[in-house]
Amino acid sequence: MDLDDDSSPALAFEKDAFELTVEDVYDISYVVGRDLLRISRAGEEELRMERDNLKSQLDRMLTERMQVAGANQMVVDLSDPNRPRFTMHELKEVLQERNHLKAQLMLAQEELQLYKSKILPLSQEPMVEVDQKHNNGGAGKADEEKTTIGKLFSFRRK
Template sequence: MDHQHQEEEEEEEDSGPESAFGKSPFQLTAQDVYDISYVVGRELLAISGGPRAEVPRRVTQLQFKIVGILEMLEALVNENSLTVEALKMERDNLKQEVDGLRRDGSSGKPEQLSVGPDKMLIDLTDPNRPRFTLQELRDVLQERNQLKAQLLITQEELQCYKSGFISPRDEQAGPTEKDSAGGRCSGSSRGSEEKTIIKRLFSFKQGKRP
C-alpha cells in the first residue's frame, strides 16, 4: 500500500503543480510560482494534520522542496548579478566614449565650450542670422523717421512752389521777401503739414506704410 501511494504521489508530481520544481529557474512563469506556493502550503497542512507516522517522511519531502526553491532563487540572483555587471560595463564604456567626444570637441572648437548660459551661439553661415544689435536697429529706425519727416517737409515746400505761394522771382528776391513768402506758405500749410507728419509717423510705428 505504501509503495502504491508513493507511486501515485510521483505521478501527481510529474503532471500537477509539482512539475514546477522540475523546470529551469529561467523558464518559470507566474503560474509556476503559484503552483510552488500551493505545494508548500499543502505539505505544511499534511504535516500538521496528518498521522504522526507520516510526519518524518512529509518533513523530508518538504525539506527537499525548500532546498529546490532556494537553488532556483540562487540561480536567478546570480543571473541578475551578471546582468547588472554587464550593464555597468556598458555604462562605463559609454561614459568613456562621451568623455572622448567632449575632449575632441574642446580641442576643435574651444569657443563652443566657453559660452555661458546667458549667451547664444550664432552660425555665421546661416542666412537668417541676426546681423544688428537691438540698439543699432533702434538708431536705424530713428534715423529713418527723421528722414521721412524731412521728406514730408520738402514735399510740402514743393507743393508751395507748385501752388504759386513761392515764385521763381521770390526765390531771387532778398532774404526779407523770401522769408515773408515762406512765412505765408508755412502759415497756410503748417497745420496740415504737422498733421501729415504725425499721422505718417504713427502709421510707421504701427507697421503700416505711409
Template structure:
C-alpha cells in the first residue's frame, strides 16, 4: 500500500513532501527528526520490496535513497575529521603556549602581593625609597631654618647701613665696595 505524503510541522513551519524532504537537505543541516524521517522512508521502501509488480521501481528508489544516505554520512565524517584535526592543532598550539608560559614563570622570581618588578631602563621609574625622600625633606627644612637664623642679623645690618646712607644723603652716590665687602666679611 503506498503511503500518502505526510505534512510535518517543524519550527512552526509546515513542510511539504513529508519525510522524503530530509533526503534533499544538506547533511550539515540535518536534525535528529530528519534522521528519523530518513529511517522511516528507507524502512517503508524495504517493506515494498516484497510486492511483485512494483519490485523494480521500489528497488531503484531504495538504491537511490541508500546511496544518498551514504553520501550524507561520508560528508559528515569528512567534516568531523576536518573539525577534529583543527581541534587537535589548536590543542597542540595551546599546549606549546602553556609550556612557554610555565618556562617563563620558572625563570622569573615569584613576587608577593606587595611587591612589584621595576624596569631599570625606564626613565620614570622610582629611584628613591620613601624613607630617603623623608630624610632629604627633613634635611632641606633644617638647612632653611639655619639660613633664616644666619640671614636675620645680616638683614638688620643692611637696614642700619641703608639708614646711614640715607642720613649721609647725596654725598655718597654708591656704596663703597671696599666698605661693603668688609661689612659682609664680618658676619660668619
C-alpha cells in the first residue's frame, strides 16, 4: 500500500475515473457521506430554529388576541365546525321548551290511548290543554318566532 500524496480522501476526486481503485471509491463515499451528514445536521438546526420562531409568533399572536378580546370574552374560530353556536341561556331555554312540549305530547298520547280503549267518551272535554303560544294555528310568521326554538332556527326560513 502506497502512503504518498494519494492518502488524502479528497485527492480521489482529482483522479480520472479509469484510474480509481477500490480504496478511492471508499474515500469518495466517505467524503460524500461526511458532507451529507454535515448538511443534514445544519438543515435540522435551521428547521428547529424556524419551528421555534413560528411557535413564539403564534404564542404572541394568541396573547395579543386574548388581550384584545378581554378577560370575559371568548375568541371563536368561525371556520371551526365544532364551535359554539348558541349561548348557554339560549340552550337552557330550548331545553326547557323541549321538555314542556315533550310532557304535553306524553299527556296527549295517554289521552289518545284512553279514547282508543273507549274509556273516555269523545264528547268529553280534552284532558290536555294545548298551549296556544306553541300552537298558534298559522297566525303569522311574527307569532311563530316567539318560541325560543323558532327564534334560533328562523334563519332556515329566510
